[in-house]
Amino acid sequence: MKWLWMTMALAAGMAVSIQAGVNGGLGRRVGVLEGSFVSFLIGTIVLFLVQLFFGKGELIAMFSVPKWQLIGGILGAFYVFVMVLIVPKVGVANSLMAVVAGQLVMSSIVDHFGLFGGQRIPFDLTRFAAIGFLFLALWLFFRK
Incomplete structure (x- = not known):
């Protein structure tokens, strides 16, 4: 399931x-x-x-x-x-890459503190590294 x-x-x-x-x-x-x-x-x-x-x-x-x-x-x-507003200026892939980065940063904060009644999932070194790689990918996407 x-x-x-x-x-x-x-x-x-x-x-x-x-x-x-x-x-x-x-x-x-x-x-x-x-x-x-x-x-x-x-x-x-x-x-x-x-x-x-x-x-x-x-x-x-x-x-x-x-x-x-x-x-x-x-x-x-x-x-x-x-x-x-931004898709016509930077494209779909760049826009969504930034959205995904924002989603993962905020969702990691929500999970870490168990906000909104959700399950607490501590922010650890693995998640930190994953977000670091995500921002590297974001930089590569936006790089000319």
């Missing part, structure tokens, strides 16, 4: 690459803020329809969760905006 989840994550990563390229083109055509809005609007409509047919029917529970759990949409909008 673990391989299924990892395969789904790999597919999601591939989808993000396609999304970045598509959104970058959209932003060039209609404007950065407008492209970000259109991307989120279409995603919202699709998720609304999917949750109508396959959801648990507990959407109203969003009013009872801790308010900090609602910032995911803001963070997602920030991500889409930044990608629409």
Whole structure:
């Protein structure tokens, strides 16, 4: 079952690459803020329809969760905006390499402290070395 989840994550990563390229083109055509809005609007409509047919029917529970759990949409909008802005300037691969570096640094901090109710996974020398290699790869990607 673990391989299924990892395969789904790999597919999601591939989808993000396609999304970045598509959104970058959209932003060039209609404007950065407008492209970000259109991307989120279409995603919202699709998720609304999917949750109508396959959801648990507990959407109203969003009013009872801790308010900090609602910032995911803001963070997602920030991500889409930044990608629409930078992909046309530095390319999909460079943009996503920087995103992955940022994700791994922050996720290592989240894991180390067990933030947001997650499992505590200590930051050790192996993870430090992996992030160091990641930043070396990032430098190689951005190097002309």
